[in-house]
Amino acid sequence: MQDKSALEEFDVVIVGRGPVGATLANLLGLCGVRTLVLEREARTYHLPRAVHFDDECMRVFQTIGLADAILPHVILSPGMLFLDADGRMLLDWSRPRTLTPMGWHLSYRFHQPDLEDVLTRGLARWPHVSLRNRCDVFALDQDEDGVRVRYEDLTNGRLCGVRAGYVVGCDGARSLVRRFIGSGMDDLGFHERWLVIDVLLKRDRDDLGDYSLQHCDPRRPATYVRGTGARRRWEITVLPDEDSNDVAQPAKVWELLSRWITPEDAELERAAVYTFHSVIAQQWRNGRLLLAGDSAHQTPPFLGQGMCAGIRDAANLAWKLDAVIRGAADSGVLDTYQSERLPHVREFIELAIRLGGVINTKATEAGLAAGEARENAPVKLEVKKPLLGPGLVSRDLPLAGHLAPQFTLSDGSPSDDRTGYSHVLLVETAAAPSSRQALSQGIRILTSDDASSLGPWLREHGIVAALVRPDRYVRGTACNEAELDRLIAAIAPPTHVPSAA
Structure with missing residues (x-):
């Protein structure tokens, strides 16, 4: 390990090169901030994860000059319908086909590896931004002048170190940076196991439709999502007495999918059980350490706002870091990052939980409170974006x-x-x-x-x-x-x- 005086120095080190980390790095690159991204994996994880982002996210991608490169990899989403066990519509959450005041469409579907590849290639435009893959961060030593970041180069086992003015953890739900911050988590009460199934169609199935469908069947709630190209996704509730490993076996997966699709129609790309959480970190900043994305908050997926929240984090944080690093603002401005973003993200998480309640209950009245009922017609759902919390x-x-x-x-x-x-x-x-x-x-x-x-x-x-x-x-x-x-x-x-x- 190098001594302190010999360490490379960066203004910001980002731990994690997912969509949030890569977006933050591009924003800092735009600002001229010396940035290092440390990523444990060798390459982009090839399987789908997030599948939706909104107009505000696309506006951020426009800001970093990558919207045109992203557009070929997305499709417009017409919206989401909530259906009861008999297929009757409970909630209609259609999205307008026109541009919003943001200058973009309200809802986009995408394949996360495609997005990550575009964002990662974008980093090459900035000579002051470096990306190092196969680097596993294991220690953060903070002092009044900066942070010593220690990591292992997994290509050769060598232990390395750099100095950073600030470290931002974009390292996901099991965040190492969050542990070094010492933050607890506020639990908003939603924890459910869902089987996430991604398939690739072998033949046209136009009857599946372009709308996302929430099947509000209390026996086994399920979600259908139209992906890009031949990709289709189902998310199906795992029952309390079911084993997570057993339910993800191909035979069981196809049994669960049989009401919609068969092996003759599609190839199984991935089936895995995830526990959807609703938690928010209590402390997003400790001195020179900060959190963004899933390391700071996790939401059930019913609103499609998980990754969107992380992109908003990046857009809120980057210009403040730039101002502090250049001496144009006191470091206290970084405290406004959490004070502004936390109420915003909490409101979205709470709405996602309420929509989860619609999916999981026979009592439609409980869920219809999210929209405005009309006699003899489904509820029309409209979601207004929250305000920023107090800050700048x-x-x-x-x-x-x-x-x-x-x-x-x-x-x-x-x-x-x-x-x-x-x-x-x-x-x-x-x-x-x-x-x-x-x-x-x-x-x-x-x-x-x-x-x-x-x-x-x-x-x-x-x-x-x-x-x-x-x-x-x-x-x-x-x-x-x-x-x-x-x-x-x-x-x-x-x-x-x-x-x-």
């Missing part, structure tokens, strides 16, 4: 903590491609003194001359300006010039990070 948002101002829309510029391009991963002032005109002050602080400016729909959006909300953070959340708004002056004067945001588009 002026919560007493209109729209603060909400996502800002993405505008179409006069040349037809999306506004995020121009503004980059930066603070942006949305204002009718750039002529005001406050706009010049914003420019001097590195804040980008977008006006109604740039995007014709910006002015009507401001007027709709009764404001003259909105200050938007790099993660696209509204930091604060102003109803007049005096309020705008105070809003700009109160912050010293990071300087502009150019778009990766």
Whole structure:
């Protein structure tokens, strides 16, 4: 092991190169942060896991310049239907086919290995970002100046070490970084075994449909998910008296699938029993150690928000780390990462648990509270995205903590491609003194001359300006010039990070 003075130094070390770790590394690469990603495995795990992400995630992928590379690997999801044991519809959670205010569609299906490969290849664009596979981190020694990261190079058994300003654990549910932080877990009460089955169709089965289906059969709840290409997934509840190994055997798997599909229709790609949890780490930061993704929170899959939550973590954290590392913000700003993200993710987890209750009960009334009932018709479910928790948002101002829309510029391009991963002032005109002050602080400016729909959006909300953070959340708004002056004067945001588009 090298002595401390000889260790390589990085601003940030990321433990884990899954979708969250790779997204965070790309965001830090965009910011110019010296980053090392340490991944235990040699290559991308080849089997499906997460299968859904939303418009906010795609907007993050746009930010890191990889949306166009990801699009060929996704399909649009029309939504999800909840059916009772007789096939009658209980809940209709259809998704619009039009673009959302984020500039993307609301729901995408994907094959996780394809996404990970795109995100990993994207790291090669950043000369200050390094990826080391087959590196197993075993110790984190934190002091006031940084963290000594010790790991084993599994290709040769050599023990290695580097120094980091900060370490982010994107290392999953059994997170080593979380153990070094010393965080306990808050249990939200959902723990169920489900058999996850992935198949590859041998022939067309258009009758299976494109909607996800939640079969709310109390005898054996099940979920069907249309994947990309020939991939289809079923998730089936494991009963209390069943053995996890026995239920995952091929003969039993095909028996459970027989009402929908047979071996003549499809090839079994994977069948494994997972326990779906609902837990949140109590402490996401300890000094220079932080958590993101499944290391910080785990949710039942019924909303399709597990990976999405981790991508939001990355978008929230990267610009704050960059500001601290460059000396543009005090390290205390990193405490706003948990205070903002935890209430947001908790609300999604609690809704997923409620939807799980719909799937698992005969008493439809218990689940229908999630939507708005209509006489003689299924409940129409709509899910509103939660607000950020308290932190770097002026919560007493209109729209603060909400996502800002993405505008179409006069040349037809999306506004995020121009503004980059930066603070942006949305204002009718750039002529005001406050706009010049914003420019001097590195804040980008977008006006109604740039995007014709910006002015009507401001007027709709009764404001003259909105200050938007790099993660696209509204930091604060102003109803007049005096309020705008105070809003700009109160912050010293990071300087502009150019778009990766």
